[in-house]
Amino acid sequence: MVNPTVRELVEMRYLFEERFIVDSGKIADRLGVRATALEPALAATLPSYPPAVESIMRGMTAPERYTHGHHDSVLRAHRWRTAENSAGYLLPHLREGLSLLDIGCGPGTITLDLGERVAPGQTVGIDRVSRPLTDAREAAADRGLTTVAFTVGDVYQLDFPANSFDVVHAHQVLQHLTDPVAALREMARVCRPGGLVAARDADYAAMTWFPLDPRLDRWLELYHRVAIDNGAEPDAGRRLLAWAHQAGFQDVTSSASAWCYSTPEERQWWGSTWAERVTESAFAQQAVSAGFTDDSELQDLAAGWRDWGSAPDGWFAILHGEILCRAG
Numbered sequence: 001m002v003n004p005t006v007r008e009l010v011e012m013r014y015l016f017e018e019r020f021i022v023d024s025g026k027i028a029d030r031l032g033v034r035a036t037a038l039e040p041a042l043a044a045t046l047p048s049y050p051p052a053v054e055s056i057m058r059g060m061t062a063p064e065r066y067t068h069g070h071h072d073s074v075l076r077a078h079r080w081r082t083a084e085n086s087a088g089y090l091l092p093h094l095r096e097g098l099s100l101l102d103i104g105c106g107p108g109t110i111t112l113d114l115g116e117r118v119a120p121g122q123t124v125g126i127d128r129v130s131r132p133l134t135d136a137r138e139a140a141a142d143r144g145l146t147t148v149a150f151t152v153g154d155v156y157q158l159d160f161p162a163n164s165f166d167v168v169h170a171h172q173v174l175q176h177l178t179d180p181v182a183a184l185r186e187m188a189r190v191c192r193p194g195g196l197v198a199a200r201d202a203d204y205a206a207m208t209w210f211p212l213d214p215r216l217d218r219w220l221e222l223y224h225r226v227a228i229d230n231g232a233e234p235d236a237g238r239r240l241l242a243w244a245h246q247a248g249f250q251d252v253t254s255s256a257s258a259w260c261y262s263t264p265e266e267r268q269w270w271g272s273t274w275a276e277r278v279t280e281s282a283f284a285q286q287a288v289s290a291g292f293t294d295d296s297e298l299q300d301l302a303a304g305w306r307d308w309g310s311a312p313d314g315w316f317a318i319l320h321g322e323i324l325c326r327a328g
């Protein structure tokens with residue numbers, strides 16, 4: 001178990017690297033060069049940490065770059081989520097007294113809803129970085145939910161003994177990992193025999209919308225390129241059942257459900273969030289840094305999102321895959 005000081009340093013370094021990717025992309029674009037040409041010089045300015053931290057960093061983050069990052073435009077989108085709109089497939093299986101682990105909980109809105117349903121059972125939300133957990137802790141205090149705790153942790157190496165939880169849940173997390181099957185195995189380890197491992201992920205290729213707009217087509221193409229460049233799988237929804245089988249689960253129920261944004265308020269929120277995400281978030285900067293696009297095209301895509309958001313007939317649907325796996 002990592003002591004808190006080392007853990008804090010690891011996280012600082014992780015956030016610094018996330019910021020580094022964003023900044024080097026911006027600087028490279030301003031200079032009209034590829035970020036990869038600039039990175040060695042900029043990397044020399046990264047602070048150095050004790051060898052113990054560097055070795056943890058190598059094991060922990062080298063292969064994993066989280067496509068969205070934690071810009072406020074991203075967290076704003078995540079805060080809209082509730083157990084009802086994002087975990088409906090799991091709700092019938094929850095009852096008071098169960099213990100629950102929510103992995104990659106982000107700002108924790110879903111975690112808190114799930115926590116309310118299983119209280120007085122204990123709920124723990126974990127995320128690889130603590131930035132979104134500040135929001136989550138504040139929201140827990142606002143709701144007076146003392147049975148829910150939030151802590152930093154990594155799905156590949158959970159800081160819990162085997163068989164610790166009745167329910168282990170991850171929403172929109174597996175799609176961002178380079179090894180979702182290893183993550184599911186680790187989730188199974190901490191789930192008690194007979195308990196449930198539950199996951200839900202979007203399937204980007206199955207997203208669909210109206211009015212048609214080539215700028216939104218290009219956004220989707222760019223998202224796929226960046227996510228795949230990060231070693232992730234943006235079309236995760238359709239693969240969840242296969243991943244569960246590969247992880248060794250034999251009793252798996254799979255399903256699908258969709259989010260749909262079509263009221264004026266939903267359109268305004270979703271369109272403006274993505275307009276900002278395509279220019280300000282880690283996704284945007286990774287896209288520039290990898291040489292897939294430039295600032296001027298991203299501005300064009302942002303305008304596309306704003307136009308979609310104000311279209312009176314605007315409609316956007318996101319298909320998700322879901323799995324409920326019975327732990328053996």
Ligand SMILES: C[S@@+](CC[C@H](N)C(=O)[O-])C[C@H]1O[C@@H](n2cnc3c(N)ncnc32)[C@H](O)[C@@H]1O
Pocket residue numbers: 064066068078079081103104105106107108109110126127128129132153154155156170171172173176
């Ligand atoms: C798309 S967000 C989902 C947040 C939340 N579950 C929700 O649906 O609102 C994915 C989250 O997974 C976290 N994450 C990424 N890799 C992780 C890892 N290896 N272990 C734990 N969390 C991770 C990210 O930091 C991010 O907050």
